[in-house]
């Protein structure tokens with residue numbers, strides 16, 4: 001089985017909406033060959049609490065590997081398919097609240113990682129709060145400079161975190177510029193030193209095959225987690241869907257926000273991404289498999305015992 005650290009749903013369901021459809025989405029991904037961490041897009045704090053409470057029993061019984069909060073402390077300009085009305089500055093009380101909610105709902109430690117933009121006010125205290133709760137900081141949806149990303153990585157490591165994640169490297173951040181390296185340069189340099197693990201969406205839409213190949217050549221599979229970022233259309237066809245509260249249209253397998261046209265997750269399961277990485281990006285099967293099993297396995301650690 002492959003291990004997908006970033007997955008929003010399948011079969012018309014967004015994880016966290018309700019228990020029955022969340023179970024069906026997880027079962028779909030299992031039937032394709034992947035255990036998933038359920039990702040939640042930016043939403044109001046009350047809504048996030050409801051959603052983590054819906055998912056806690058699924059973590060407790062091993063239906064899903066854990067929960068990933070993607071937002072709501074994200075950069076407005078790099079929000080991609082996140083609801084601009086839900087974005088807030090980093091808020092340590094929200095970390096305490098959601099960590100307490102999953103514990104109370106029977107799944108202490110259910111939150112595996114949490115994506116935030118490190119340039120926002122209060123991000124340093126937020127990252128420390130994550131580490132205090134055993135949640136791995138994930139840097140993403142960010143317009144930070146390379147120096148700000150480097151500082152955030154050091155802060156997380158100093159606070160006792162395992163290597164932070166870089167949420168879907170390249171997507172939701174400025175592209176690499178040779179006179180302003182930004183998050184991509186900082187992430188590649190740190191990953192090469194084993195100080196972060198980068199996610200890559202290898203669905204054939206988000207990142208070009210030659211870029212996927214280049215990242216594997218530069219970093220090696222031990223520093224890369226292939227992820228699906230699968231949204232609710234996964235397992236179904238083209239049509240109209242929701243990502244969180246936002247309307248998404250899927251056409252020829254590509255999901256885009258109806259309003260603005262941002263790409264809005266993938267419609268591929270992780271095994272499909274793995275196959276694309278081999279067939280189209282030209283990776284050795286062994287390397288693709290390592291980035292879809294052993295490397296995400298390091299992030300999951302003892303949580304893997306549950307499945």
Ligand SMILES: CC(=O)N[C@@H]1[C@@H](O)[C@H](O)[C@@H](COP(=O)(O)O)O[C@@H]1O
Nearest residue numbers: 079080081171172173262263264265
């Ligand atoms: C659930 C989620 O957040 N998914 C992101 C999306 O927000 C972003 O728009 C897209 C492309 O990002 P890009 O235009 O920066 O490459 O990547 C991912 O699909």
